[in-house]
Amino acid sequence: MRLLLVEDERELAALLKNGLKTAGFAVDHVASIADAEAALGTESYDIAVLDLRLPDGDGLDLLRRRRAAGLAIPVLILTARDSLSDRVKGLEQGGDDYVLKPFHIDEVVARLRALLRRPNQALGIDIVIGNLALNTMNLVVTVAELPLPLSRRELGLLELFMRRAGRVLTKETIERALYGFNEELESNAVEVLVHRLRRKLSGAGATPAIHTLRGIGYLMDDTP
Amino acid sequence: MSRSARAWSLKRRLAIRLLVVLTLGVLGPSTVMVIAAMWAIDSMDDRALQDQAGDIVRNLDVGVYPPVLHLPERLAAAYASSGDSYLYAVMDAAGTAVVLSSPAATPLATGAMRVPSGAFFLVSRPDGGSPWYAYAAQTGPYRVAVAQGSLHEDSLSDSIIRDLVNFSLLTALPLLAVTVLVAIWTLNHAFREIDRVAADARSITPGGADARLSSTGLPGEIRPLVEAVNDALARLSRAYDVERRFTTDAAHELRTPVAVLTARIDTMPAGPLRDALAADATRLSRLVSQMLDVARLDAAPLPVDEAVNLTAVVREAVAQLAPLALRDQRQMAMSAPNRPVEVHGNAAALRLAVTNLVENALLHTPVGTPIDVEVTEGPEIRVLDRGPGVPAAERGAIFERFQRSPTTIASGTGLGLAIVAEIAARHGAVAGVEDREGGGSAFVIRWPREG
Numbered sequence: 001m002r003l004l005l006v007e008d009e010r011e012l013a014a015l016l017k018n019g020l021k022t023a024g025f026a027v028d029h030v031a032s033i034a035d036a037e038a039a040l041g042t043e044s045y046d047i048a049v050l051d052l053r054l055p056d057g058d059g060l061d062l063l064r065r066r067r068a069a070g071l072a073i074p075v076l077i078l079t080a081r082d083s084l085s086d087r088v089k090g091l092e093q094g095g096d097d098y099v100l101k102p103f104h105i106d107e108v109v110a111r112l113r114a115l116l117r118r119p120n121q122a123l124g125i126d127i128v129i130g131n132l133a134l135n136t137m138n139l140v141v142t143v144a145e146l147p148l149p150l151s152r153r154e155l156g157l158l159e160l161f162m163r164r165a166g167r168v169l170t171k172e173t174i175e176r177a178l179y180g181f182n183e184e185l186e187s188n189a190v191e192v193l194v195h196r197l198r199r200k201l202s203g204a205g206a207t208p209a210i211h212t213l214r215g216i217g218y219l220m221d222d223t224p
Numbered sequence: 225m226s227r228s229a230r231a232w233s234l235k236r237r238l239a240i241r242l243l244v245v246l247t248l249g250v251l252g253p254s255t256v257m258v259i260a261a262m263w264a265i266d267s268m269d270d271r272a273l274q275d276q277a278g279d280i281v282r283n284l285d286v287g288v289y290p291p292v293l294h295l296p297e298r299l300a301a302a303y304a305s306s307g308d309s310y311l312y313a314v315m316d317a318a319g320t321a322v323v324l325s326s327p328a329a330t331p332l333a334t335g336a337m338r339v340p341s342g343a344f345f346l347v348s349r350p351d352g353g354s355p356w357y358a359y360a361a362q363t364g365p366y367r368v369a370v371a372q373g374s375l376h377e378d379s380l381s382d383s384i385i386r387d388l389v390n391f392s393l394l395t396a397l398p399l400l401a402v403t404v405l406v407a408i409w410t411l412n413h414a415f416r417e418i419d420r421v422a423a424d425a426r427s428i429t430p431g432g433a434d435a436r437l438s439s440t441g442l443p444g445e446i447r448p449l450v451e452a453v454n455d456a457l458a459r460l461s462r463a464y465d466v467e468r469r470f471t472t473d474a475a476h477e478l479r480t481p482v483a484v485l486t487a488r489i490d491t492m493p494a495g496p497l498r499d500a501l502a503a504d505a506t507r508l509s510r511l512v513s514q515m516l517d518v519a520r521l522d523a524a525p526l527p528v529d530e531a532v533n534l535t536a537v538v539r540e541a542v543a544q545l546a547p548l549a550l551r552d553q554r555q556m557a558m559s560a561p562n563r564p565v566e567v568h569g570n571a572a573a574l575r576l577a578v579t580n581l582v583e584n585a586l587l588h589t590p591v592g593t594p595i596d597v598e599v600t601e602g603p604e605i606r607v608l609d610r611g612p613g614v615p616a617a618e619r620g621a622i623f624e625r626f627q628r629s630p631t632t633i634a635s636g637t638g639l640g641l642a643i644v645a646e647i648a649a650r651h652g653a654v655a656g657v658e659d660r661e662g663g664g665s666a667f668v669i670r671w672p673r674e675g
Contacts, residue, residue, distance in 0.1 A: 080479040080480065101480065167543075
């Protein structure tokens with residue numbers, strides 16, 4: 001995976017570059033908007049990591065310009081800004097996700113992998129959590145290498161959980177993702193679906209667990 | 225307070241003062257006219273008597289004794305038909321009445337001899353009626369006296385005064401009404417423009433683009449005020465921009481080295497030293513974030529005018545922190561009424577307040593204990609723990625900056641609850657801590673009940 005890193009802080013860039021290389025990315029590093037334009041113009045990248053505050057301008061301006069010119073790759077924004085309006089602005093102007101400074105390199109790597117797994121990416125990809133694996137292309141689920149048959153809806157829910165592992169999914173998020181606008185929905189439809197999926201996973205001996213946070217939502221993680 | 229201030233509006237004051245001034249302006253001259261008229265009526269009576277005496281003197285033939293009065297026909301008829309309302313008498317030097325208009329004139333003759341010539345005097349009637357008003361004159365040896373039976377004063381002056389007052393009121397009342405209406409209309413017109421400027425002013429929010437009041441259509445007297453306010457707004461806006469740029473710059477300058485530190489620690493081999501350093505970096509990072517939150521809250525007023533679904537905001541903040549709770553083997557749950565609880569406020573700030581309350585609970589209560597969050601119709605936000613609780617004596621102080629409970633063992637920044645208290649205050653709500661039933665603390669942000 002070829003990655004463009006746009007970050008002007010030398011030390012942070014060096015540490016990030018090393019961490020990303022260790023995670024298996026081929027990293028090109030530039031430290032200004034001008035260099036980033038040049039790199040994006042000549043090379044073809046799979047994904048970009050963009051700092052917003054650069055010596056020759058605002059990273060958001062670069063992003064808006066390149067998006068307008070047809071840039072389609074996922075872009076992860078690194079920012080020291082954390083007010084809500086900045087976050088909304090970043091996502092509106094073409095950012096796919098953002099990470100607030102300071103960050104753990106593991107977090108950056110996890111977000112980048114999640115972005116590369118987006119459904120609009122042509123290549124199917126295996127998402128693996130503990131002994132549970134899901135191939136997003138052929139929709140085959142395995143627990144400890146053994147296939148686990150799931151209904152269409154259970155499969156949708158599992159993919160949602162695995163893409164957002166370690167983060168809370170609210171009931172509303174699940175309803176929006178799995179059910180159409182016109183579908184009549186029992187008020188406990190999500191609870192029932194989660195219950196069924198959880199029973200099938202534990203029955204098959206999967207290590208990841210779905211936690212219920214009453215009144216908040218659900219979360220999948222692999223803490224045994 | 226505001227009611228009485230509004231009652232004493234410019235309009236009311238002007239109307240009342242105009243009313244007083246115009247009333248004085250109308251009544252003053254009328255009174256003067258009435259007094260002048262009364263004087264004029266008095267002197268008219270006097271002049272009439274003098275003329276009457278002149279008529280007698282002119283027509284008195286003194287060439288014979290006793291003298292003979294040759295009154296013209298008209299006058300003689302008038303005296304005769306007056307029913308003793310008009311009298312005359314002529315006396316010789318000895319006081320003997322030589323000519324009398326009628327026997328009723330005898331008291332006039334007697335009275336006239338007791339006063340000097342040219343005097344006005346009263347003669348009482350034998351029948352006790354209102355006295356005659358009389359005048360004494362002298363021609364040669366003869367004393368001439370004339371009298372009018374009833375003074376006109378009452379009837380005549382009354383009617384004159386009534387006319388004057390009627391005339392004053394007829395002209396003054398419409399004038400009064402028109403003046404007050406024109407004054408109020410003029411003020412209303414001016415105030416409509418001022419109301420518009422007030423609406424402009426109400427729509428100004430911190431950081432909003434081009435915060436200024438329009439001065440078009442304003443009366444010249446108000447314009448300097450509006451221009452001065454615009455100058456002040458421009459200065460405030462510049463100061464606000466400087467502050468905002470400072471907190472943005474500070475965020476970057478502070479976060480970048482912490483980011484470098486965190487990333488460098490991540491490259492260290494796993495072990496107790498790396499874990500300790502990572503915990504230090506996390507604490508430093510939280511301190512920087514909270515200092516920036518405090519600076520941002522201090523730098524500018526918080527716009528608190530969006531309709532906020534409290535349940536949604538609290539759930540979002542709690543969902544963000546739930547993974548940390550699970551990592552600590554904690555149960556975490558939230559309860560809220562079925563229908564949305566809405567407040568006027570700032571969603572981002574309220575989310576920050578809830579985040580700080582939950583982080584506070586995560587920091588200060590033992591691993592494995594549950595944290596419950598409630599939104600109630602109060603409206604209030606409650607974050608409930610099963611920790612050691614907060615001693616009553618420390619409950620006020622822990623919401624102040626850098627005030628940590630002396631009994632605490634955890635390494636908080638001492639800013640989280642101060643941020644909560646500040647955000648609550650900006651929303652007209654109050655942050656506090658209470659004992660939770662069954663043990664632990666209840667941290668509450670409570671809005672006053674409406675009405």
